Amino acid sequence: MPDLGLHREFESVNLGDERRNRRVRRVVETIARRPAAGFPSAFDNEAELEAFYRLVNNDAVQLSALQEPHREESWRRASEFGGAVLVAHDTSEFSYVGEAEREGLSRRGDHQSFHGHFAVALAEGAAPVVHGVVGWSAHVIDDGVWCRVTDDGDLFELLVGSERWSDLAAEVHRDAPDGQQIIHVMDREADDYPLWSRLVAQGDDFVIRSQHNRLLVDRDDKLFESLEQTPFVVSRQVVLSRRGKRRPPGSRRTHPPRDRRPAKLSIRASTVEVKRPAAVAPLGEPSMRLSVVEVVEIDPPDDATPIHWLLLSTLPVTTPEEVCRIVDIYCKRWLIEEFFKALKTGCAAEKRQARSLWSLLNVVALLVPIAWRLLVVRALSRHEPTASADGLLDPVELQALRHLVGSRKLPAHPTRREVLLAVARVGGHLKSNGEPGWLVLGRGMEQLLDFSAGWRAALAFAAGNGGAEG
């Protein structure tokens, strides 16, 4: 199990000024101790809080410099793990309520917001292995037009909304180690021929859910009807994640809210030659050969919208195993939804007070590695609750946790679930309240990391270099 500690995430940050680099590292440690707290309570005194605001409000602090260290660590983890890297992409709206005018945000009704478009690197396989965030961009909607926020704080108008998907995918490819196989995983918003063309042209694979019925080469029927004569080859049991109500504008129809529930799926597949839409010519090749996998839910609950996915992919579908692989890859998309919960609820990303869009983005950049850590601890604990917790916390954190909950509550070699429940207990979670949520975990992690920092300082002092870390 790799070291999941946070200390590496900003070790290599370069803001062009060593004092500022040190301040970033200190700030991240401080927020990590209290991820769901407001900034005023996260910092021990006025001076630290002031220093924090100077940092995030500083024009010289470029967003890309704050993003880079975690991104590089994420690719390092992915390389060490080996195999193809799944990169799940999605957009989430970050909303800020309240009277105060925040410069640069889009205004919608009684709140102001920006949209974060994220790429999260995952591993294939049953375990929910999350390497980290390998890229993200910020957007505001100006008069209905999507604009990307550049590193200089300027707005760059996108011709079409799908450009945010292809631009980020291009950046992900650019930053990946040479020769790394990348499989992009995207929902229906990414059903876009020019986007697919760009993914193929850069040598990547994809699994994308389809939304539009498309013309096929040399066939009278269209994409949606193309599988009608094809028999179902395999069935599969999955658990669908819960989906909340807040989505990007216009996507409530394509992403209705739903509860977490088990589902029985029947699956069939074929290959099709999709025609390039006349409207996008001459972008990309005139046609594209793709695998198409249809997933239908058997016996859905009465009140639920049954699952019906049509997945398009560059991966082969010649065997039932290959067909299942595509469905399994698409099912991994839930981890990016969980990442958004870790960031927004666990780290309270939308509760942060900052004056402008540019300050808020710097704040989000500092929260991303912390949210990643919360997600890893929770997802792995849920996946294999009885597996050893080795690597989930570092040795000092584990000692600190044992101290906080009492040694009788935490065995010498705890399981992942025992660690998760202990962290939640520190955060004030009561067993009778059911599963611990993001908020209580965020609070527990806060106190645990806080206590661990004190413990580490004490150990350093005992070893004769007390105060050297200042």
Ligand SMILES: [Mn+2]
């Ligand atoms: Mn989406």
